[in-house]
Amino acid sequence: MKDLDMSSIDAVERALMDVGYIPERSLSTAIFLALRLEKPLFLEGEPGVGKTDVAVRLSKVFNSRLIRLQCYEGLDASSALYDWDYPKQLLFIRMHEAYQMEKEAIAKGLYHERFLIRRPLLEAIWNEDIRPPILLIDELDRSDEEFEAFLLEILSDFQVTIPEIGTIKAKKRPFVVITSNRSRDVHDALKRRCLYHWIDYPGLEKEYHILMVHVPEIEEHLAKKLVSLIQGIRKLDLLKKPGISETIDWARSLLELGKVEITWEVVEETIGCVLKYKEDQRLLKESKEGFLGEIIKSDR
Amino acid sequence: MRFLREVGFKASQSHMINAIEAIKEMGLERADVKNALKVTVCSNQWEWSSFDRLFEAYFNDLKRKEATQNLSKTLQVNDLKEGQEITEEKDLPSQPKEEEGHQQNDKKTLSAISIAAGLGYSPVSFLVKKEIQNYSPEDIQMAQLAMRHIMEPFKIQKTRRHKKGNGKFWDMKSTLRDAMKHYGWPMRLYYMEKKRRLRRMIIIADVSGSMQRYNGMVIPFLLSLKGVGPKAEVFVFSTKVRRITEIIRHIPLDKALKKIIADVQDWSGGTRIGESLMYINKYYEKKLLNKRAVVLIISDGWDLGAKPLLVKEMKFLRSRVGNIIWLNPIAGDPSLQIMSQAVKLCMEYIDYHIPAASLMDLSKVGSLLKKLMSY
Numbered sequence: 001m002k003d004l005d006m007s008s009i010d011a012v013e014r015a016l017m018d019v020g021y022i023p024e025r026s027l028s029t030a031i032f033l034a035l036r037l038e039k040p041l042f043l044e045g046e047p048g049v050g051k052t053d054v055a056v057r058l059s060k061v062f063n064s065r066l067i068r069l070q071c072y073e074g075l076d077a078s079s080a081l082y083d084w085d086y087p088k089q090l091l092f093i094r095m096h097e098a099y100q101m102e103k104e105a106i107a108k109g110l111y112h113e114r115f116l117i118r119r120p121l122l123e124a125i126w127n128e129d130i131r132p133p134i135l136l137i138d139e140l141d142r143s144d145e146e147f148e149a150f151l152l153e154i155l156s157d158f159q160v161t162i163p164e165i166g167t168i169k170a171k172k173r174p175f176v177v178i179t180s181n182r183s184r185d186v187h188d189a190l191k192r193r194c195l196y197h198w199i200d201y202p203g204l205e206k207e208y209h210i211l212m213v214h215v216p217e218i219e220e221h222l223a224k225k226l227v228s229l230i231q232g233i234r235k236l237d238l239l240k241k242p243g244i245s246e247t248i249d250w251a252r253s254l255l256e257l258g259k260v261e262i263t264w265e266v267v268e269e270t271i272g273c274v275l276k277y278k279e280d281q282r283l284l285k286e287s288k289e290g291f292l293g294e295i296i297k298s299d300r
Numbered sequence: 301m302r303f304l305r306e307v308g309f310k311a312s313q314s315h316m317i318n319a320i321e322a323i324k325e326m327g328l329e330r331a332d333v334k335n336a337l338k339v340t341v342c343s344n345q346w347e348w349s350s351f352d353r354l355f356e357a358y359f360n361d362l363k364r365k366e367a368t369q370n371l372s373k374t375l376q377v378n379d380l381k382e383g384q385e386i387t388e389e390k391d392l393p394s395q396p397k398e399e400e401g402h403q404q405n406d407k408k409t410l411s412a413i414s415i416a417a418g419l420g421y422s423p424v425s426f427l428v429k430k431e432i433q434n435y436s437p438e439d440i441q442m443a444q445l446a447m448r449h450i451m452e453p454f455k456i457q458k459t460r461r462h463k464k465g466n467g468k469f470w471d472m473k474s475t476l477r478d479a480m481k482h483y484g485w486p487m488r489l490y491y492m493e494k495k496r497r498l499r500r501m502i503i504i505a506d507v508s509g510s511m512q513r514y515n516g517m518v519i520p521f522l523l524s525l526k527g528v529g530p531k532a533e534v535f536v537f538s539t540k541v542r543r544i545t546e547i548i549r550h551i552p553l554d555k556a557l558k559k560i561i562a563d564v565q566d567w568s569g570g571t572r573i574g575e576s577l578m579y580i581n582k583y584y585e586k587k588l589l590n591k592r593a594v595v596l597i598i599s600d601g602w603d604l605g606a607k608p609l610l611v612k613e614m615k616f617l618r619s620r621v622g623n624i625i626w627l628n629p630i631a632g633d634p635s636l637q638i639m640s641q642a643v644k645l646c647m648e649y650i651d652y653h654i655p656a657a658s659l660m661d662l663s664k665v666g667s668l669l670k671k672l673m674s675y
Contacts (some may be wrong), residue, residue: 036325
């Protein structure tokens with residue numbers, strides 16, 4: 001991706017803001033360095049802070065394809081790299097037997113490229129696009145250690161050997177973004193091959209700007225109060241703190257319901273947009289008389 | 301990089317190479333250089349949040365020594381204060397000489413090398429039978445290593461869903477590969493079976509005053525659960541319950557203890573087992589409690605709370621989880637022939653009541669957990 005015009009950190013920052021993502025300076029630096037050094041970017045943070053969105057926005061910035069690999073427990077090479085279309089292969093065998101083709105010809109044609117199912121990793125490596133794609137490996141912490149070791153090999157050389165076809169090397173290295181919710185430690189061997197960035201919950205001003213970018217039709221005073229309230233809610237001892245996506249969802253919900261002010265009744269009506277655990281909702285209701293109540297009553 | 305390593309960063313050679321390459325791409329703005337070093341050197345949240353302070357301290361010579369001392373002291377294991385050689389010179393010199401480096405290692409008697417080597421030394425086997433309340437600070441560190449060794453058979457790892465075997469799922473890939481030997485005609489069908497999965501483990505550890513002398517066992521045991529995986533949850537309780545899962549998982553072991561003690565405000569307070577179980581049953585029922593969970597309670601059972609509440613909550617917990625194991629440091633003590641009333645009341649809800657006064661006792665826990673934790 002060195003041929004793209006991202007000649008400075010400021011240029012990266014401007015490009016991201018143009019597509020609606022408001023980055024921290026450190027994140028812009030990390031993306032800039034990842035482009036220059038051609039290293040994967042490892043983003044860690046709580047759910048809902050915008051890790052996945054970085055890759056989505058970058059694909060818009062570079063106008064290139066986003067290839068997403070969603071990780072889960074049990075993910076292996078056949079689901080992530082490639083697989084063979086076995087039902088088609090069996091049909092192929094059956095058809096050619098019916099036409100009494102030579103057995104050697106059947107064996108030769110059985111592992112042709114047309115039976116190869118390209119999964120996301122192979123898709124990212126073996127592509128003929130003008131611009132290299134953005135490869136998003138999402139929630140790597142959900143996968144297991146065997147998959148991490150397998151990924152290590154792929155990310156080192158960006159080449160894959162398919163025994164029946166040969167070695168495929170990426171002509172243009174994809175830009176790799178790996179995200180993790182930190183539900184477990186990802187191995188150091190993988191992390192040290194990447195540039196690391198922790199994305200934290202945004203501060204008051206930044207979250208307000210993010211909200212205004214994503215929900216421009218919201219009134220300013222409502223946005224300010226909503227953001228203040230969310231910032232206060234995050235200080236509670238919750239099972240799952242609301243992320244930026246919850247803030248945006250809440251704002252949109254309030255607009256849909258035609259609410260112009262935030263009162264406790266409104267909060268209780270729409271609490272499901274923000275807190276997804278019954279225990280957290282109970283805790284919020286118990287905080288009514290505390291500082292959260294003050295935020296709602298204030299004119300800020 | 302050496303400075304960062306000595307305060308606990310993992311900064312390796314490859315981090316250094318990345319950092320040098322990154323700085324070449326930067327201009328002269330201090331903030332940008334700092335960010336460039338941060339993204340190349342840090343590899344977890346703790347390092348990320350500490351980096352800014354360390355960077356400022358390092359490049360400001362006057363404050364560096366003081367900041368390093370404060371950071372090192374606040375991050376050290378608590379027991380280092382008891383009898384360890386913490387001198388005024390314990391801070392990190394700017395350019396340690398080779399001969400001084402060895403002396404520094406001598407002073408830091410719990411350096412990584414000596415701890416790692418401790419596994420092969422006889423002190424570990426000596427510790428196995430030693431009563432835990434008699435542990436010295438050095439013993440605690442050794443116990444921590446031994447604990448990892450003991451828990452090794454029980455190490456929880458994520459597993460793949462299927463493996464080759466005699467199950468009922470058809471293994472297309474192996475079948476067709478084998479079929480190549482017969483010009484594509486499948487002569488033999490291969491099957492897969494589900495791999496054994498692991499249950500969720502919930503540890504509820506008593507850190508009240510009566511358990512204080514067993515902290516040398518409890519804390520290393522909790523800290524050894526670091527590699528346990530995402531399905532384990534760790535709670536400590538005294539008069540209140542505190543979830544410390546994130547501390548154990550994400551903070552380096554030698555710093556986690558201080559953080560745990562700082563966060564648990566009623567450390568060595570009274571014991572209210574019933575109230576603590578009520579809190580967990582109430583707030584974590586949906587998220588954690590199911591029939592595939594194994595609950596491990598570590599307590600001597602000296603409870604100050606209401607007994608009917610304790611029985612009620614234990615009964616509820618038992619109805620929600622697969623197994624309950626109670627580790628009791630005083631269970632094997634012949635001088636305490638009468639079991640604590642709390643434990644007696646709860647016996648009908650406990651599947652396994654195991655004495656836990658020494659490391660040898662705890663080795664039985666590892667074997668039992670290995671048996672219970674997979675399904």
